[in-house]
Amino acid sequence: MRLLPPVNTAHSAVPILTPLSDAPLARDSSEQPAPSSQQTPYPTVTQAPLPKAQSNALAVELNALYEGVMDSLGSDDAKYIQRIYATVVYSELVARGLLAVAGRMSSRRSQIGAWLLGTSILSFSKILNNMELGHNVMHGQYDWMQHPHLNSQKFDWDIVCPAPLWQHSHNYLHHTFTNIVGRDHDVGYHLIRVTDEQPWTPSDRHNMFSTAVLAFGFEWAVAFHDIQISVDEYADSP
Known part of the structure; x- marks a missing residue:
């Protein structure tokens, strides 16, 4: 089993696609691009530069997409991530409380039931902490809120990896x-x-x-x- 092998030469793991063509940009030009008979990997990992016209058009679309997303953000988004954070905190408190009292219960069935319930709720809290709270906050998804804790610069999650x-x-x-x-x-x-x-x-x-x-x-x-x-x-x- 190779846990930490050396890094291989970079290759694309996505399907083979037809490369970008300059044909739409050359309709009014006397020079027509030569047809490509060989498929190449995904265009973004080739050495061919993107034509300036296509690059500018892409920039306009991306900027419009960015502005649209930023304009859509508001109090509902802020309340959502704050509810997620509260759910993580309080579910962990409940879970650890159940685990703390499980061993002191009188019947064996009650002990097992409290332990299983506490373990399940604690698992739920950790998964929510890692996948919905930590992943999104550390992506910078909520930096626009300028929250003192829920931001990508200060937040740290409950996992081994810092x-x-x-x-x-x-x-x-x-x-x-x-x-x-x-x-x-x-x-x-x-x-x-x-x-x-x-x-x-x-x-x-x-x-x-x-x-x-x-x-x-x-x-x-x-x-x-x-x-x-x-x-x-x-x-x-x-």
Whole structure:
């Protein structure tokens, strides 16, 4: 089992698509672009620059999308994330209270019932803390509120991986190089083979077992995730 292998050469893990064409921009020009007979990987990972006209048009669309989203934000969004935060806090308090009194109950059935209920509520609180609260807040999704705690600079979640490390591996690497094998370390987490762009090795026959290990130790995998990235990035540093 290869937990932390060396980083492979970057490849696209997305389907092969037809490259962008300049044909619509060259209708009034005497020069017609030569037809492409060879398909290339996703255009954003090729070396061909995007024509200026298309780049400007894309910028206009993205700016309009950004302004539309920002204009739609308001009190409902602020109340939503504050309710999520309150749910995380109070569900954890209830869960830990149940677990604290479970062993003091008179009957065995009551002890087991209180323990199961407390464990379930605590699991719910942690999942909500990590996936809905921490993930979104540390993405900067609610920075527009200028909340003293619920912002990407100060918030930290209940998980082994510190917020700054996760923001580097997820916000930067994953969302900048999404599905690029060798750059996006979320592709398999160095543990499982999830695309044919990853070189096959004999240990991949145990993918089901590796996936189970990853599921049971997921937060530790997230913590080691950025440590491996740091080792790869700075291995050649003086």
